[in-house]
Amino acid sequence: MHIAIIGAGVSGLLSALELIEQGCTVTLFDQQHAGQAASWAGGGILSPMYPWRYPREVNHLAQYGKQLYQDWNKKLLPQTGIDFEIHETGMLIFDEADFEIGLNYKDQYQEPMQHCEYLSREKLKQVNPQISEQFQHAIYFPQLANVRNPRLLKSLVSYLKQHPLVEIRENTWIEKFNIQNQKIQSVQTTNGQHFSADHFVIATGAWSNCWSEQLQVSIPVEPVQGQMMLFKSPENWLPTMCMNNVMYLIPRTDGHIVCGSSMNHLGFDHRPSITVQQNIYKACVEMVPELANFPIVKQWAGLRPSSPTGIPYIGKMPELNNLWANFGHYRNGLCMGPASARLLRQLILKQETLVDAKAYSTQRLKLSEGAGVIL
Missing domain, CATH: 3.50.50.60 (FAD/NAD(P)-binding domain)
Incomplete structure (x- = not known):
């Protein structure tokens, strides 16, 4: 066929x-x-951000992502020599309004990837010492991973x-x-x-x-533009992914940190905007203040297929x-x-x-x- x-x-x-x-x-x-x-x-990120905000049909497909990528990586790596770099960092979410619903979601659906726990400030510092002092607690998803999509x-x-x-x-x-x-x-x-x-x-x-x-x-x-920026920190400097107000930090294995993201209805225009860059920068440094000490090595925008x-x-x-x-x-x-x-x-x-x-x-x-x- x-x-x-x-x-x-x-x-x-x-x-x-x-x-x-x-x-x-x-x-x-x-x-x-x-x-x-x-x-x-x-x-x-190998999970919908805030999975409880999405229909169950989205989560039904997403729950297979991590395992299937691991299987494909194992098959393709010997042929291509290119590792997907599936990075099992876990994720911290700081949105207090989502704590209760996130913990209830975990109990309701029993999906291993969506297992989460409440962290007080003391435990939060142990999991990720780079987090700003302004965040006194979080919910933590230890099994979430990211794939280095390029x-x-x-x-x-x-x-x-x-x-x-x-x-x-x-x-x-x-x-x-x-x-x-x-x-x-x-x-x-x-x-x-x-x-x-x-x-x-x-x-x-x-x-x-x-x-x-x-x-x-x-x-x-229709296209919805999303803008990103990339920091370069030392290897393994940021131990977890972080999320607050739909902004995220995604550490790669070599110390690059992907930061995003925006949502703008601009047709097929994928040019980055200085204003959006400033908003992303501010949100990310608010989560991890020490990011301000590292260089921004790239910024770009892509077009999501909204439905x-x-x-x-x-x-x-x-x-x-x-x-x-x-x-x-x-x-x-x-x-x-x-x-x-x-x-x-x-x-x-x-x-x-x-x-x-x-x-x-x-x-x-x-x-x-x-x-x-x-x-």
């Missing part, structure tokens, strides 16, 4: 990985370079480019689907080339709405027999990515699914008036 995947971010790359493991051949198309855009720009993406791209069942076509913009008898016969690029396959997958992240008009279906996905509830669309597209969706992950594409890709593979190949697929169905998408007439 030959499957064409449009979009080579983390969703497209992991979908390809799942499918070739089952013997499928895959062609990946990306409008720029594989493994870039929001997938590269994100922080890589390295994850490099490893995925490297592995797939070496694989005999995979072709990656970068700098290739798919302009339209050629539809006949409720099937995609081929896709057409901007320079007029046609590519056929047995099945087609839309994994185009923040750009997914661009298919709405041709497919006669409303795809409510109405943050529950992604995974499954067969309406009215078409061989077009599939894997998009709309909003802020949790990296942690939901492995399970989303597995679910997609299971649906395409008609296998038993790891979660109830109905919750992610594209039947939630609204058909445009007159849809189905030309399909």
